[in-house]
Amino acid sequence: MSNFEIIQSRDKEYVANTYGRFPVAMVSGKNATCYDADGKEYVDLTSGIGVNSLGFCDDGWIKAVTGQLSKLQHISNLYYTEPCGKLAEMLCQRTGMKKVFFANGGAEANEGAIKCARKYSFDKYGAGRSKIVTLRNSFHGRTVTTLSATGQDVFHNYFFPFTEGFEFAEPNDIADLKEKSAGACAVMLELIQGEGGVLPIAKEYVKEAEKFCKENDLLLIIDEVQTGVGRTGSLYCFEQYGIAPDIVTSAKGIGGGLPLAAILFGEKTEYVLKAGDHATTFGGNPIACAGGVEVISRLDESFLGEVAKKGEYIRERVRAMPHVRGITGLGLMLGIELDDDIKAADVVKKGIQNGVLLLTAKTKVRLLPPLTITYPELDRALEAIGKTLTNM
Numbered sequence: 001m002s003n004f005e006i007i008q009s010r011d012k013e014y015v016a017n018t019y020g021r022f023p024v025a026m027v028s029g030k031n032a033t034c035y036d037a038d039g040k041e042y043v044d045l046t047s048g049i050g051v052n053s054l055g056f057c058d059d060g061w062i063k064a065v066t067g068q069l070s071k072l073q074h075i076s077n078l079y080y081t082e083p084c085g086k087l088a089e090m091l092c093q094r095t096g097m098k099k100v101f102f103a104n105g106g107a108e109a110n111e112g113a114i115k116c117a118r119k120y121s122f123d124k125y126g127a128g129r130s131k132i133v134t135l136r137n138s139f140h141g142r143t144v145t146t147l148s149a150t151g152q153d154v155f156h157n158y159f160f161p162f163t164e165g166f167e168f169a170e171p172n173d174i175a176d177l178k179e180k181s182a183g184a185c186a187v188m189l190e191l192i193q194g195e196g197g198v199l200p201i202a203k204e205y206v207k208e209a210e211k212f213c214k215e216n217d218l219l220l221i222i223d224e225v226q227t228g229v230g231r232t233g234s235l236y237c238f239e240q241y242g243i244a245p246d247i248v249t250s251a252k253g254i255g256g257g258l259p260l261a262a263i264l265f266g267e268k269t270e271y272v273l274k275a276g277d278h279a280t281t282f283g284g285n286p287i288a289c290a291g292g293v294e295v296i297s298r299l300d301e302s303f304l305g306e307v308a309k310k311g312e313y314i315r316e317r318v319r320a321m322p323h324v325r326g327i328t329g330l331g332l333m334l335g336i337e338l339d340d341d342i343k344a345a346d347v348v349k350k351g352i353q354n355g356v357l358l359l360t361a362k363t364k365v366r367l368l369p370p371l372t373i374t375y376p377e378l379d380r381a382l383e384a385i386g387k388t389l390t391n392m
């Protein structure tokens, strides 16, 4: 048996079969380059679904994480630790938000945001004003409540009864949002629907939604689990929309590869959740936060400018490739729209054979490379994508 076959057969027997894995086992990597169990090299345009923002095994990140690891790995939120407060301070100073709650993943961050919105309204208006409007085709997570918040019927199956109190508005249709908002306490949306197909929501619509929310004291929750932490060329995507959300959720890229998520609270929401209202055992783990401090401190203006430039570089080259109808997205969150007869999943499979790791999002090929990807790595990836599409 090959190294891969040994790893695969054990996994198939003992790991719950909830994932359709590709027939590859990864063992090591540096920046956007990684190696499988039999030594084959790949360029990674997935960053572990937007998680490894500084790529594989970044030197500064390893130093930050292992430095904390050899001091104190965990103590619980009953005590103070330095990395948690440092990261919260950086996030608030960079975004203008006021307070941070740390969680472990995107769904958990969104759950906390939902709880905060409902409590804000309960405290001020009493029971009943609990509905949250989200958008059709959105994705907000896999817990029972965040599945309920997800505006795609395919996710509303098997696990009944789902959490009540969610209604879905048509993206970019402000009249529909206003109509669906009767009796609501919040509007929650992604600025670029990621899992839904890398679909940016129109700026004018988001601005109008913000205005409508302010006028009616609905909280505006922006799910930046995928778009946040430099992914779109600004620290958070909402900056490019020129809005001031009441709550922002962040996860995927924030820990640089360790499980970490954050709920950012604005002026209206910073004191809503009080001692005992919300908690999590692992949230704010000092190792994960030390990694987060390194990630955020690296994402200065010049770094973010590079993210935008690399995105343009990819766009220009991919646009000229066969079977490409268009490219959507922002910065290094890109969706390649293909000819109708080309299946995105087939492109990803063939890409692996040609040494490039890609993602899908609905009918598109999705790219979420590490933000630190170098131009030589990009060129290798683009060559492999070109070869893959030419042979489809």
Ligand SMILES: *Cc1c(COP(=O)(O)O)cnc(C)c1O
Binding pocket: 104, 105, 106, 107, 108, 110, 139, 140, 141, 142, 190, 194, 195, 223, 224, 225, 226, 251, 252
């Ligand atoms: C990935 C994602 C989530 C869920 O995050 P998990 O860490 O998998 O729970 C929620 N919202 C958006 C926009 C996402 O992209």
